[in-house]
Amino acid sequence: MKKLGKLCAILAAMLLGVVLFGACSKKDSVGKVYLLNFKPEIDKQWKEVFTQFTTETGIEAKVVTAAGGTYEQTLRSEITKSEPPTLFNINGPIGYLNWKTYTADLKDTSLYGWLSDKSMAISADGGVYGLPYAVETYGIIYNDAIFRAYFALPDRAVTTVSSADQINNFATLKAVVEDMTARKFDLGINGVFASTSFRAGEDWRWQTHLANLPIYYEYRDKGVGDLEKIDLTYGDQYQNIFDLYINNSVTDRKMIGSKSVDDSMSEFALGKAAMVQNGTWGWGQIAGIAGNVVQASDVKYMPIYMGVNGEEKQGLCTGTENYICINAKSSKASQEASLKLLEWLFNTPTGKKAAVEKLGFVTPFSTFGADERPDNPLEKEAFRFMSNPDRAAVSWNFTSFPSQAFKDDLGAALYEYALGNKTWNDVSEVFKNKWAEEKALLK
Secondary structure (H helix, E strand, O other): OHHHHHHHHHHHHHHHHHHHHHHHHHHHOOOOEEEEEOOHHHHHHHHHHHHHHHHHHOOOEEEEEOOOOOHHHHHHHHOOOOOOOOEEEEOOHHHHHHHHHHEOOOOOOHHHHHEOOHHHOEEEOOEEEEEEOOOEEEEEEEEHHHHHHHHOOOOOOOOOOOOHHHOOOHHHHHHHHHHHHHOHHHHOOOEEEOOOOOOOOOOHHHHHHHOHHHHHHHHHHHOOOOOOOOOOOOHHHHHHHHHHHHHOEOOOHHHHHHOOHHHHHHHHHOOOEEEEEEEOOHHHHHHHOOOOOOOHHHEEEEOOOOOOOOHHHEEEEEEOOOEEEEEOOOOHHHHHHHHHHHHHHHHOHHHHHHHHHOOOOOOOEOOOOOOOOOOOHHHHHHHHHHOOOOOEEEEOOHHHOOOHHHHHHHHHHHHHHHHOOOOHHHHHHHHHHHHHHHHHHHO
């Protein structure tokens, strides 16, 4: 009997082991989705979308958002963990060079097949490793109600134009802005421009988006799409617009180190500023501010004029740095789950609605009809400019910027210039020298 009891115990243990092994095997075969998000301003929206996806599909999905300006270092940390991101972003060809060992080939996916312009994909050696998923636009956002109030002033100094949409060059913009600053109390504003944000990680509007303008024009003149060394031909024009921002702002130039992008958008939404440089994604921030006084019909776009010959025909800055990649080193099940998430987001009624209404994406996929666009006044403005044959869009060339380290160094130099601790020549030298140094490291 004792032997029989022992035999039964052994058989039971073996059976339990089979059950446990089967359960673990089943668990391991179920893929999970983990997106490392690089835009803090849509963290909440991504989490809502992922909850919706999990509810519909049963696939576990989570979003982790890197703090502003820390995406690359966060990705380096997260990618080596036992459960790394299964979906992550790269900012273009330079980003691909840094992360190519982690990018799965997407050329045979439905997602790539839906891409309207396949030249937009990040391709190399016959494969496709990054897909754009949102086309965006940035420029100077302005509150037309405040401009109408300015142009209604009987004693205004600028009489060559009578509305904001007639401003089409830097000279006119500067004259209007400086006169508005002189009359800011009459207009009920604290400054013409919202705060020039330089809190840690919050300087990307200046060291990336604004810095794109001089690079765009230098590339255009030289007929290239990248350079190992730059001359910064349009450095003076870059200074023109940066000075206009910091000298006509809600916040004194020596206090901008405490300001964030959220602060800037709040100032605009609350009517404290007439203008703010930002992109189509900023509408969610404006509309979501408690006490927002800006009417959607008054939210307009103006190109970033800085004094370049012929800028009267300049359009908005239009492009993308939103390239999604699937982690090739994730489990096959998690890669498949991640692809399902993307297919759900960009080709199901619920997913597409979430992409448009929650995330505010204007996508480059053929699965979206003309009527499936965000109800976003800035998107409408973007389409207005893009459909104007007399306006040439400024492409996003910051995807060719050499590294995040370069951007950080440029941002630090701009901040020191604003404080009065550096000259503009110092800023120019940092721009040119750090560009060359970082490009050399890429080799």
